[in-house]
Amino acid sequence: PLQFPLHSSAGGAHCFPDLRVGVFKEIVPLGIDPKEVSYKETGIHLTPQEFHREVEHYLSQSSQGQSDTILLDCRNFYESKIGHFQGCLAPDIRKFSYFPSYVDENLKLFKNKRVLMYCTGGIRCERGSAYLRSKAVCKEVYQLKGGIHKYLEEFPDGFYRGKLFVFDDRYAICSNEDVISACRYCGTLWDQYKLCSSQHCRQLVLTCLSCRKKGLTACCPVCQEKELQVTSGAPGQALKEECECTERRPRVPIEHISQGARGTGED
Structure with a gap:
């Protein structure tokens, strides 16, 4: 059976107020049956040390x-x-679950390339690398064993900059002092997420303390306006995972090959 290493970080029970244990077909849904794309067809696993050397070489060549x-x-x-x-x-x-469509729409980008993949703890790479390999366009596909968590344990001040997002009430954990994102409203450097204040939305928003004091606490102007209009939510009202502001973002972006393989990671 597939086994994953355990990761530890500062926190406590208060970070997991809705903790539940269950059995699921997929830990992180890819949207494709595991029988069609098996974890047994994953990319080559690299230790944090090996991945670090690969990234160092990649940046030098780039x-x-x-x-x-x-x-x-x-x-x-x-x-x-x-x-x-x-x-x-x-x-x-x-x-x-959008990742397969992203790969399909950008196959030319990956053609004849060596791909170094990474995710938070290595789980998504197990499915993602297998899907990418199934397209038979890459020279080779590698993945970071243990994910960013394990890399930061050995290289806290390495090539990973900024905070590591986590799916609990902490939202992020820190290994270096870099702040690489900005407030949604004023543009000042800021990387502390809060939930959108609009009662019909559950997206995350980066809004600094100064802007929050001004009442700018929603994920976008659309939600901000609705927050002003709606004073109380209806009982049992369902929250939307994606609000109207996401319409500006293509569901599956197509990369421009002319820009090269390197991206910025910025939104």
Whole structure:
């Protein structure tokens, strides 16, 4: 059976108020039956030390315009927005289940490339690398064993900059002092997420203390306006995972090959 290493970080029971234990077909849904794309067909696993050397070589070659490698962040856009590896390509996707469509729409980008993949703890790479390999367009696909968590344990001040997003009430954990994202409203450097204040939305928003004091606490002007109009939510009202502001973002972005393999990880 597939086994994953345990990761530890500062926290406590208060970080997991809704903790539940269950059995699921997929830990992180890819949207494709595991029987069709098996974890047994994953990319080559690299230890944090090996991955570090690969990234170092990639950045050196890229600076000279000679790299045949893509450093691929297979997390969601709001994760890579506050922290990512230098020189990565960070797809502007909302869910991991969009990843297969992203690959399908950008096969030319990956053709004849060496791909270095990473995610938070290595789980998404197990499915993501297998799917990418199934397209038979890459020279080779590698993945970071243990994910960013394990990398930061050995290289807290390495090539990963900013915070590591986590899916609990902490939202992020820190290993270096870099702040690479900005307040949604004023543009000042800021990387502390809060939930959108609008009662019909559950997206995350980066809004600094100064802007929050001004009442700018929603994820976008659309939600901000609705927050002013709606004073109380109806009982049992369902929250929307994606609000109207996401209409400006293509569900599956198409990368421009002319820009090269390197991305910024910025939204």
